Amino acid sequence: MPAMKVQGSARFACGGIGSDESTAMRAAMKDHPLSLLFARADGAYLAEIAVTIKDANGATALAMRASGPVCLIDLPAGRYTVEAATEGMTKSQTVTLGRGSKTADFRF
Template identity: 40%
Template sequence: MKKFHKTRPVLSSAAIAATLTLGFAGIAAAQQGSAPVQQVPMPQESAPAQQMPVQQMPVQQMPVQQMPVQRGSATGAVNGMNPKNGTVGGSSTDMSSAGNTNGGGMPQVQQQGGVEFVSGGVGLDESKALQAARSQWPLSLRFTGRGAEFLADVRVRIVDAHGASVLDATSRGPYMLVRVRPGRYTVHVSHDGVDKTSAVTVGSNGSARAAFVW
């Protein structure tokens, strides 16, 4: 009699595949039961930054100190002095005799270099005072229109016999009295764009006079 050795049963391919599937499923189940899967939390969006209210500080306005305005003459005089020709002692834009140091309605006496002069006569007091003082000044000038109306803002330039300028100023009225040395002079005047010239001789005594009519 032949003796047959004990042999292991041969599994089919389908059985092997089923066995492997069950084995993998068991391993997965075992892993799920032993170590739970930790879910990593998603990063949360940071809260929007809160804007602090901006406090506006009140602007303090510094008081503006107004400097006193220095009024000059028509020839640029400031504080009684003309920077161009050095005239001091008055203003050609002041049409009143108030505040002068001469009194009696006489306008303020001005000085340019070594020459003194005074002008005005628009007001009645000034006109009378200047007419009364004409004999006391070496040179007297008068400016009027064709209708004998008084003129002001007349530019006066006096030149001596050598051609040197003695006075260059603006008369603020129809009368200008000038204290010059005896000699021969040429007086150049200009008003409203019209120029006029007159030659005068100032003696040692008395007063020379020149009248200009436009």
């Protein structure tokens, strides 16, 4: 598993390149409030995705480059907009964190 990094009130780890790391990260998804998955429409995993997560007030809670197709993110409870961009395409999803874990799946 990649080490967790800290940015403001967020903690995160991205990876999942290689079957062992991918399996470990997928198993850990349940232990984090938010997980992000990145893939092409055909299912091929993607990395090097620009990610911005904004809170309900529009303030940036986390801005990073996902170094792998799976990101585990710890953020305080609340409503967030997750924006992911790659290859000239941008997609966004709104998630509410608080109970259990949520997964945002981005297909490009």
